[in-house]
Amino acid sequence: MPFASFATAFWLAESIGYFTPKELMLYNFVMVFCMTVVFPFISVLILLRGKVISSIEMTKREERVLPFTMSLFYYGLTYFLLQKFPYDPPILSMMLGAMVSLAICLLITTKWKISAHMVGLAGLVATLSALMVLDGTIPLVALVLAILFLGVVASARLALNSHTQLQVYTGILVGFVPVFVCVLWGVRV
Secondary structure, eight states, rough: HHHHHHHHHHHHHHTTTTTTOHHHHHHHHHHHHHHIIIIIHHHHHHHHHTTTTTTTTTOOHHHHHHHHHHHHHHHHHHHHTTSSSSOOOHHHHHHHHHHHHHHHHHHHHTTOOOOHHHHHHHHHHHHHHHHHHHSSOHHHHHHHHHHHHHHHHHHHHHHTSSSSSHHHHHHHHHHHHHHHHHHTTTTTO
């Protein structure tokens, strides 16, 4: 979801990346995609092959701790690398918010199962919401579609008995609040 948020922010928010050269933007899209999608996925496949996890779905709470930790490392590295480029504060703040959400998700996962699907999708909704407040150019239809998609996935998670309502709602809260706060107030470390 950080990559989806990153790409969506550049695509929908007119002011973000306005002065960023296209070559630099493409380079960073590839970097963010690799660091937040490809590397975590390869890590999960390695853990699966090494029988550290029993399935790619990681239905057991205990199996999620190591993959979440690895993803948090990749997110942190992505944040560090993005700071080397002249980006608008919301972009860096969005990545920081994603890291905070994942760190909270990881902490909760050590004791209780939370819906990681909801954490990620709520982070996207939070990014769009905060950018709408800050920039005003995010189309309302994009935010509505993101919220509807979040609702459909939440309903699917509940229908499949993958999570309880509390796990889904907690996932939404953990995904939304840190990202929204970080992006809205331009929080950076």
